Amino acid sequence: MAERSDVEILEDLLALENRLISAYEAALRRDAIDVALGETLRDHEQEHARALEQALRHAGRRSPRASVPTPELTAALRSRASFARYALELEAEALAAYTEAAAAIRNSRLRQPLGSIMACEAAHRIALREAVGERTLVD
């Protein structure tokens, strides 16, 4: 697989953040997540998206990609338990993407900030695990 440019890495992360924002907004509208938790997670993702957009502006960005609700999200919104499982998977995807990006991005000044978002996404997974009643929060 060809190596991605820094702009492509940032765009992929932004697309993922937009999916997370859409998911939490939908869950809040449908009462599929605790309001305080859902608002906190959504707000964090919005801050991440803003930061990525700012980094992209500096790097010379392409047009933003549209994000549409997936069938999986629609199905997950039926209950808080099913949305929590969906969100845990999406946050795991985000965590993996940031872990890879923080190491691979060529601009070394972006590695630490991407790592700080990575740590935040890891914390989101812990918050969701607590919300579903898991008593052992780390594997």
Added chain:
Amino acid sequence: MAPFLTRREALGGAAAALVLASCGGGDPPPDTGPRPGSGAALLGSLLALEHAVAAAYATCEEVLTGDALRNTRAIAAQEREHVTRLQDLIRDLGGDPPAGRSAAEYARTFPRLREPGDALAFAEDLEQRQVRAYLEALTELPDLGLRSAAAEIGAQEGAQLAAVRVLLGLPAAQGPFVTGAL
């Protein structure tokens, strides 16, 4: 400032600074081994911190029970895995991984932990410092493979920090950027 915060700062920040001071960072570099700039020295510093933190968790466990004990044991097990991984990485670079100090040596630098809140406050500060150390390493490590390892361990440290915060009754994430911002 509330007494609780003062106490937490005393037990967390100052004590964690002592742990850092005791983890061997001031030892002279070896005369032989990996080439300068390989990243081995930085990995050695991370390893020394992991040794100290693993010892700190053993001390924390003495005053914890229930969910807090279950979770800190799981975290301590991950820290031991980090130790093994860092040792392997340093050996792969031709280096000699620094050994940890004795439990008694570490114990002399730890605060007296009287209750679970003391132990968790201490653990939170240690995890903060570990997250910061791995994120800083991302900037400095020269090789993609080493940075990937640091990122993976850093992600686990982020989860550990969040878990400790939950056990303290705090939000898992303290903000959108755990240390710093874009």
